[in-house]
Amino acid sequence: MTAxxxxxxxxxxxxxxxxxxxxxxxxxxxxxxxxxxxxAKSNLRKIFPDHWSFMxxxxxxxxxxxxxxxxxxxxxxxxxxxxxxVYHGSYAPLDGIRMSExxxxxxxxSFEVRGGLLIRQIHHWAxxxxxxxxxxxxxxxxxTGAFRKPREINWLFGFLLLFLGMFDGFMGYSLPDDLLSxxxxxxxxxxxxxxxxxxxxxxxxxxxxxxxxxxxVPRFFTIHxxxxxxxxxxxxxxxxxxxxxxxxxxxxxxxxxxxxxxGMPLMPVYMAKAGGFxxxxxxxISACSAIAxxxxxxxxGPYRPDQVSTDAQPDWYMGFSEGLIxxxxxWEIGLWGxxxxxxxxxxxxxFPLVLVAIAVYPFIESWxxxxxxxxxxxxxxxxxxxxxxxxxxxxxxxxxxxxGGGNDLLATHLHLSLNDITYFVRVGFFVVPVITFxxxxxxxxxxxxxxxxxxxxxxxxxxxxxxxHGEFVEVHAQLPAxxxxxxxxxxxxxxxxxxxxxxxxxxxxxxxxxxxxxAKLSQGFYGEGTQIPKPTxxxxxxxxxxxxxx
Amino acid sequence: xKKLSARRRHPLAALVVLLFALAATGGLYAAFAPxxxxxxxxxxxxxxxxxxxxxxxxxxxxxxGLNGEGSSDGPSLVGVGSAAVDFQVGTGRxxxxxxxxxxxxxxxxxxxxxxxxxxxxxxxxxxxxxxxxKEQYTSTNPDDVAKGGELFRTNCAQCHNFAGQGGxxxxxxxxxxxxxxxxxxIYEAMQTGPQNMPSFPDGIMPEEQKRQIVAFVRHxxxxxxxxxxxxxxxxxxVTEGLFGWIFGLGSLIAIAxxxxxxxxxxxxx
Numbered sequence: 001m002t003a004x005x006x007x008x009x010x011x012x013x014x015x016x017x018x019x020x021x022x023x024x025x026x027x028x029x030x031x032x033x034x035x036x037x038x039x040a041k042s043n044l045r046k047i048f049p050d051h052w053s054f055m056x057x058x059x060x061x062x063x064x065x066x067x068x069x070x071x072x073x074x075x076x077x078x079x080x081x082x083x084x085x086v087y088h089g090s091y092a093p094l095d096g097i098r099m100s101e102x103x104x105x106x107x108x109x110s111f112e113v114r115g116g117l118l119i120r121q122i123h124h125w126a127x128x129x130x131x132x133x134x135x136x137x138x139x140x141x142x143x144t145g146a147f148r149k150p151r152e153i154n155w156l157f158g159f160l161l162l163f164l165g166m167f168d169g170f171m172g173y174s175l176p177d178d179l180l181s182x183x184x185x186x187x188x189x190x191x192x193x194x195x196x197x198x199x200x201x202x203x204x205x206x207x208x209x210x211x212x213x214x215x216x217v218p219r220f221f222t223i224h225x226x227x228x229x230x231x232x233x234x235x236x237x238x239x240x241x242x243x244x245x246x247x248x249x250x251x252x253x254x255x256x257x258x259x260x261x262x263g264m265p266l267m268p269v270y271m272a273k274a275g276g277f278x279x280x281x282x283x284x285i286s287a288c289s290a291i292a293x294x295x296x297x298x299x300x301g302p303y304r305p306d307q308v309s310t311d312a313q314p315d316w317y318m319g320f321s322e323g324l325i326x327x328x329x330x331w332e333i334g335l336w337g338x339x340x341x342x343x344x345x346x347x348x349x350x351f352p353l354v355l356v357a358i359a360v361y362p363f364i365e366s367w368x369x370x371x372x373x374x375x376x377x378x379x380x381x382x383x384x385x386x387x388x389x390x391x392x393x394x395x396x397x398x399x400x401x402x403x404g405g406g407n408d409l410l411a412t413h414l415h416l417s418l419n420d421i422t423y424f425v426r427v428g429f430f431v432v433p434v435i436t437f438x439x440x441x442x443x444x445x446x447x448x449x450x451x452x453x454x455x456x457x458x459x460x461x462x463x464x465x466x467x468x469h470g471e472f473v474e475v476h477a478q479l480p481a482x483x484x485x486x487x488x489x490x491x492x493x494x495x496x497x498x499x500x501x502x503x504x505x506x507x508x509x510x511x512x513x514x515x516x517x518x519a520k521l522s523q524g525f526y527g528e529g530t531q532i533p534k535p536t537x538x539x540x541x542x543x544x545x546x547x548x549x550x
Numbered sequence: 551x552k553k554l555s556a557r558r559r560h561p562l563a564a565l566v567v568l569l570f571a572l573a574a575t576g577g578l579y580a581a582f583a584p585x586x587x588x589x590x591x592x593x594x595x596x597x598x599x600x601x602x603x604x605x606x607x608x609x610x611x612x613x614x615g616l617n618g619e620g621s622s623d624g625p626s627l628v629g630v631g632s633a634a635v636d637f638q639v640g641t642g643r644x645x646x647x648x649x650x651x652x653x654x655x656x657x658x659x660x661x662x663x664x665x666x667x668x669x670x671x672x673x674x675x676x677x678x679x680x681x682x683x684k685e686q687y688t689s690t691n692p693d694d695v696a697k698g699g700e701l702f703r704t705n706c707a708q709c710h711n712f713a714g715q716g717g718x719x720x721x722x723x724x725x726x727x728x729x730x731x732x733x734x735x736i737y738e739a740m741q742t743g744p745q746n747m748p749s750f751p752d753g754i755m756p757e758e759q760k761r762q763i764v765a766f767v768r769h770x771x772x773x774x775x776x777x778x779x780x781x782x783x784x785x786x787x788v789t790e791g792l793f794g795w796i797f798g799l800g801s802l803i804a805i806a807x808x809x810x811x812x813x814x815x816x817x818x819x
Binding site: 291301 | 721802810
């Protein structure tokens, strides 16, 4: 069922007779003012291909909506102030303790506001799942090559959403002014102070004085509820508009080309599916929030700069920055009376690099491979071994850093030495991604060989046949034509070649360093050992025509 | 007097005087010394020390030496006091199973009377913290939990975690979790500073504050129902992240696969 049907959605307004009923006349009224029919005609029958991995972005969208809905409710009761009060609320174990109004109002939300604790937990669980879903969504886009032309800009929008989502999450975590969030804000102060030359000025500017001061919570509040969500909302709309504009990518298969989209129409199929999925997402998040505590601020106690608890980690999406800090040796350099705090400054610089690597990847790949064509058919990850290897290497780096960030819990729960874990992570930071790259690449090549074998020799049926002369063979069955197409639809690009060393007149060409590097990288990407030549039709014919067995 | 005076140079005179002096001193001492109390103590206490010494010789002396003087395998126990013995043996940490970064808590192998006897023996080696009485560690004031919480966050949470769930120290050492620990043992730990823990003697942390901390720890680890549902171990954002990934996103992806697999029954071309 391809995308071309227009029947039933809307007839042009001009040819229309008298409105049949009230709904139609209302629709006519809106159309006259907003051009609804044209909009509906072009978009309601929009075709989307069907695959579960295409719904990961939906999880992001829905959790974002849940976060906004619950966030609005929380702002009705939260008091973003660092003014001091003595608590006399309903949570007895904190009775008579001095705390900020921010913390007291979070306690009030948790224990006195109707549904407050559940909403708080929905807000927080949804945030945890939101960022996780964005990362998985990006992995899907990455490993299938869906970021290639024309979708590079949408990839950047997605990256910015991830980046902003992480920081907005961090600020939300900092708002309640409990012992954990205060420790996080202190961590950030240390990071700001580690910036050479201007660190102390930046810190004073940001905190409005010495730590903790009274400004940081109200400032974070404005950024957390207004500035960043506003930007994210805009990016999200732009992201979705571009998805509509580019149309969705699809897996290779019979009848699917770079010029069409095969799937179901938005109205009614995806309206129903997506609408239903929204409620499923909301339901799962609510169930999580009803079952499990997240951020038990009452147990942490109010923040005081002289107190700290162990297990002070950020929410998981900032965990890799925690890991960077924890594994970095505490180096310091004293220069002309100034301290260059490398122990914090180096992680502070590596932190954005880890993220920027994601952002720039599409541009690097297209430059290296010289591929400037449009792509709407997705790659199977095994058919792009180098890209898949690089992605897996990035994920392994990220996981190694998460291990570093949670080293204390690993130490206590696996009965290991904290120091040993830290040494492992220090070495692993450099070694594990390299190993992962090569293992993944070889794995992909193995899968390509398997595909080739299946195409040429069919699949194993598990049926053992005894031949007249006594030999046993396993019967192989031919794959259906559709499968054969899917396994062989990918193209196998050739690496860029440097022009011949001497031109037609025998004059030595000047080849720049950049061009040489590019050719080298391209060789690494598509050259020898990066792809198993896929079976040709002739090979297939030759093998399958002759004898019955393989 | 003449008779006496005449015999004052008798060879035995000095001896007689000495006998008289000794008798007088002894008699005076017998009359004035607090004999009775000393008498009563020695009968029970000495017995306990004697018994404790025997137990110590069998169970402890291989590392701590026959008289608690210590060796290359175990520290000297002179001056650690009865509270240290009551904590270490009462929580099963001692006798130690094997050397290592830290001696873990395990099943207690001595009965309380036996522990008391060993404590008496070790206490006899030199003065040290005494096993606290029940009134010292049992809080009666309901405000103690809140005050204890503040003290706990200031003094203990950096190693034992905000909810007393323990935490890692360097080189395989750790601060143990405090759930299910006896109030007396918590108090004794603060008094004596076992293994890697600093000690908080009364001069640093008065008895009342220790009692408040005990009240908070007992409340947090035992009594409090958690308002938000499962605690996920009260270990902070690491377990929350795992839960969010596995049960949150994991079930959502499972549902997405289910939804995608159950598509509309449109006619297939």
